[in-house]
Amino acid sequence: MNNHYDPQPxxxxxGEAVVLVPGLDGTGRLFYRQTPLLARSxxxxxxxxxxxxxxMDRLVADLAEVIDIVSPVARRAIVIxxxxxxxxxxxxxxxxxxxxxxxxxxxxxxFFAPQIRLQLAIWGLRVLPWGGMGLVRRLTASRLHSxxxxxxxxxxxxxxxxxxxxxxxxNRLKLLRAHDVRHRLSDLRVPTLFLASERDHLVPSxxxxxxxxxxxxxxxxxxxxxxxxxxxxxxxxxxxxxLREWRGGEQAAP
Numbered sequence: 001m002n003n004h005y006d007p008q009p010x011x012x013x014x015g016e017a018v019v020l021v022p023g024l025d026g027t028g029r030l031f032y033r034q035t036p037l038l039a040r041s042x043x044x045x046x047x048x049x050x051x052x053x054x055x056m057d058r059l060v061a062d063l064a065e066v067i068d069i070v071s072p073v074a075r076r077a078i079v080i081x082x083x084x085x086x087x088x089x090x091x092x093x094x095x096x097x098x099x100x101x102x103x104x105x106x107x108x109x110x111f112f113a114p115q116i117r118l119q120l121a122i123w124g125l126r127v128l129p130w131g132g133m134g135l136v137r138r139l140t141a142s143r144l145h146s147x148x149x150x151x152x153x154x155x156x157x158x159x160x161x162x163x164x165x166x167x168x169x170x171n172r173l174k175l176l177r178a179h180d181v182r183h184r185l186s187d188l189r190v191p192t193l194f195l196a197s198e199r200d201h202l203v204p205s206x207x208x209x210x211x212x213x214x215x216x217x218x219x220x221x222x223x224x225x226x227x228x229x230x231x232x233x234x235x236x237x238x239x240x241x242x243l244r245e246w247r248g249g250e251q252a253a254p
Contacts, residue, residue, distance in 0.1 A: 007062045009047040009069060013039025016101065017070045017077035018243075020046045021063065021085035024172050025164045030157065033233050037240040042078070045070040049088075051168035056175050060092045067099055080104040080239065082232065083203065084172055087112075087179050090188075094181060097189050102247065104239075106195040107205040107229050110212055111180040122173050130166050137161060143201045146227040146234040153233040185215035192219040193246050197227040205229070220246060 009019070010028065018038055020031045028046025038044045047066050053059045067077045078101050081089025086108025093100045112118060128136070137158055145154055194209035206223055213219040222242070224231055231237050 005050040005052075005062075007047050007050075007065050007069075009045035009066050011043060011045045011070060012036070013042055013044050015042045017067065017074070018042040018044045019063070019066055019070060019077045019079050020044065021079060021081035021089050022046070022049055023083035023085050024169060025161050026051060026168045026172065027160060027164060029160050031232065032156070032160075033153070034237075034239045037238050038243075040240060041244075042240075043070060045077075049085075049168070049172070051165055051171055053171060053175065056088065056091050056179060057095075059088050059175075060095055063088065063092050064096060064099060075099060076101050078102045078104070078243070080106070081108065082106045083108055083229065084176065087176065087181075090181055091179070093188060093190050093192075094184050100190045102191045102193070102243075103188075104193045104195060104243070105209075105212070107197050107200055107203055107231070109203055109208045110182045110185060112176045115177060118173050118177055122170055125166055125170050125173070133166075134158065134162055144228055144230045146197070146199075146231050146237075148226070148236070149230075149234045153235075157230065157233055182215075185212055186217070188216045188219075191247075192216050193242075194219060194221045195224060195242070196221065197224045197229055197231050199227060200229045202229040222246070 012035055020028060022028050026049040028048055031046050035044050045066060049059060050062060068075055071077050076099050079089045086105040089103060089105055093103045141154055194213050196205035196209035209221045213221045227234060
């Protein structure tokens with residue numbers, strides 16, 4: 001375990017707390033486009049995942065610590081998780097429903113299948129010369145990013161993910177081998193929104209979102225038409241507007 005890990009989040013804005021949970025890259029810096037949008041109405045926090053967590057529960061404890069920092073009085077937050085971060089956010093909400101005001105899960109899953117893809121990804125990351133990872137990201141950009149994402153944003157994404165560590169990627173892929181909350185979805189008791197990109201070639205996001213929503217009481221699904229797995233840097237995805245629309249309807253519901 002890395003004793004030097006510091007979950008100290010980066011914060012901006014004022015109001016109700018929102019915590020953005022990173023994906024497989026582990027860096028909260030990829031929320032750079034959404035943070036100023038959300039900060040118009042919320043106190044927004046991003047943070048980095050530790051690279052050497054031995055269990056998902058260790059990451060759950062880190063997220064709880066982040067919420068304590070951002071919301072020291074209420075000790076609750078709106079939790080938004082993307083991809084791997086969505087799996088972590090689901091696990092957290094099941095473990096600590098009293099700490100979650102609302103849950104947003106983007107392009108994620110309760111169980112990753114087929115598991116052989118995880119094994120192949122772990123093997124590939126181990127044997128790939130790390131200097132070649134940038135080339136891999138460039139070659140897969142057309143399948144991962146939304147088609148109308150600006151080239152400048154894709155370059156920014158490349159620059160930020162270049163700082164991610166091989167060990168962190170492999171560690172989080174290993175954690176997904178043991179991640180399975182399918183049997184617990186009906187226990188989720190927080191307002192939940194599942195966001196799914198229509199053209200996600202990495203995860204069958206729409207299928208997974210509908211599967212989860214059918215089992216989570218009161219959950220809502222919203223499909224992001226025309227978008228790929230990496231959609232939060234696209235020009236027409238605004239989490240602030242999504243929250244306003246969803247929570248307005250949620251709060252008005254009987």
